[in-house]
Amino acid sequence: MNWRHLLYGGVTVLALGLAGCASKGTQVILLPQADGSPSAVVVSAKGGASQVVATPFERATVAHDSTAKPELDKADPDKVRADNEALFKLLPPKPQQFVLYFVEGGTALTPESSAALDSVVAAALARKGGDITVTGHTDTTGNLTDNDTLSRRRAQEIAARLVTRGFPQSHIEAIGRGERELAVPTADNVEEARNRRVVVLVR
Secondary structure, rough: EEEEEEEEOOEEEOOOOHOOOOOHEEEEEEEEOOOOOOOOOOOOOOOOOOEEOOOEEEEEEEOOOOOOOEEEOOOHHHHHHHHHHHHHHOOOOOOEEEEEEEOOOOOOHHHHHHHHHHHHHHHHHOOOOEEEEEEOOOOOOOOOOHHHHHHHHHHHHHHHHHHOOOOOOOEEEEEEEOOOOOOOOOOOOOOOOOHOEEEEEEO
């Protein structure tokens, strides 16, 4: 077999030239996303007829010069992995998520989260060419505008710490969500330590 591991718009697939020759046609198999999120890819024949491949290990087969819709079936996941072990080893590792918590009202981490920052740094530096998204959050005390600002400051503080520990700044995105995405739903003006946090996604 002559499989190629490809990435289409962030969607990972395996593409195969049938009979070892692209002139015979092509098969495309959709692989599951590392984070478990849904994905899809459109496979088109020469005449423009297409099929959406949207289920992990779903397979589309299209003959060379065919104007008919690609044929869909399901590949055997175990066989695909066994036949393409080397390619699966090249897939990026699953994203890792870390949650760090803050002392009320500012950008100081709790002692436990300050110690946990080492794990975040280690995970980030272990991924060559990796990216990090840091999303800051607050509880519902204070007004929306101030909480938006505070959540951004928290995200920026963690991003800055990662940079000082050797992770490239150009690969970090720091954003604030204020009190919009509470980990623990509360009424307005309620102190909740579990909402004063940043979520760090390493991928």
